[in-house]
Amino acid sequence: MEDVTGAQLIAEALKAQNVEYMFGIVGVPVIEVAMAAQASGINPGACLVVSGPGLIHALGGMANANMNCWPVIVIGGSSDQNQETTGAFQEFPQVEACRLYSKFSARSSSLDMISSVVEKAARTSMYGRPGAVYVDISGDMVNTKLDRSRAREVPCSPPHPVSMADHMAITEALAVLKGAKQPLLIIGKVYVKVNVKVDLCAEEMGNNVQPAAALLWDIITIVKLLLEYVHKDGWRYPADTEWWTTLKEKMVAMTKVTKALALQSTTPMNYYQVFHHISQLLPHDCVIVSEGANTMDIGRTMLNNYLPRHRQGMPPHTEIKGQIRQVSCAFALKTSRNELGSVDSSA
Known part of the structure; x- marks a missing residue:
């Protein structure tokens, strides 16, 4: 042999x-x-x-x-x-x-x-x-x-099993979402009060804050199921609520402030000036990778991503300088598309 x-x-x-x-x-x-x-x-x-x-x-x-x-x-x-x-x-x-x-x-x-x-x-x-x-x-x-x-021949491991959230928990989560006066979607680690939490790890439920509804499930599966339930009963969040009106007013006000800062003529240039010029050159399918407090906070309002999975901010546990290179290479490898990396050391 x-x-x-x-x-x-x-x-x-x-x-x-x-x-x-x-x-x-x-x-x-x-x-x-x-x-x-x-x-x-x-x-x-x-x-x-x-x-x-x-x-x-x-x-x-x-x-x-x-x-x-x-x-x-x-x-x-x-x-x-x-x-x-x-x-x-x-x-x-x-x-x-x-x-x-x-x-x-x-x-x-x-x-x-x-x-x-x-x-x-x-x-x-x-x-x-x-x-x-x-x-x-x-x-x-x-x-x-x-x-x-x-030598042992070991086959490829099967796809990871998907956790199944309890039906009552899903119903409760929908009731909480429908009744929310100020709904907000947060993806990632949460340090504030939340009403509904989705996680693969049961030990994470109740960390920092206790959610009104806890769904132990894969996020992709749970979102699909929630949408099916919502579409079935035809519910939509009202467009004339005080919360939605307030958000629209803040968006308009923020746009005016951002535009004024972006059009300033100062030396050295501020973040808004730089991002304004960069935004004019970005292709529609660009992958945006940001690291650092200012590049992430200001970049979210000025550097738009139009496709899902095309933006990466600095994760909650990372090194300040190395992450931008790691994520940029990963995106380039997986998408073979244009990518933009922005870094600052203000943190």
Whole structure:
């Protein structure tokens, strides 16, 4: 039978889990893993890091991904197993360190278990609340060979199961929304009083504030169901309410203030002047990525996105400077469209 290396088994296991892209600055001991990934058809672009300092530099990104519910698989090379505790080259307790910043962190105990560990990592990164996972590969496993017949073949994990909100909770949520005098939709973390909360994680319900209705469900599914209920009874929020009138008046007033600031002729230019000129050049399908207090707050009123999933602000847990590059690359990779990144350091 044909022999395969640990590097090949990792690449094939990733391919079996429908991983299409891999990015990272590679070196010893994971060079062969990157080469095997290319040979398997995985494009440069999971995240592959070298041992020691390479993995340490990835911890910040893992923390960002884990806190902001972004699924990502990080694969790190490490020192040989027979050199542990001997001061080996770039030796570091990588599996233990990653447990603080990920949903799952493990090293395969043998070559034939690699595909199982990778499948569990991929599944864990997407199931429930998405997040970061870490798979460790020791240097001696990368080039060690195994008879292919002894390697486990693990199929791709099925799509993540969808939680089902209780029917009574949905009915209660609709009643709350219909009765709201000042309805407001907030997507993301909430630190103020809310009436209806949707989340995949039951432990998040009641954090900071207690919602009037809690829906444990996938947001896409719950929105579709709520719309079906609303369309069925023909309900619409009245257009002549005091709340809606007040919002329209504030929109008009804000537009006037923004326009006056944008047309000022000052040196140096203010944010409004800069964004005014940029907005004239943006294509309709532009992806807008903003980071920093002023670029996000002012940019929301001046840099319009016309399509869904085409705007990304700084998440609640992120580094001030690195996030703009990460998100810009992700959007460019997934959409192949124009993207705009704006950064400030006022925070």
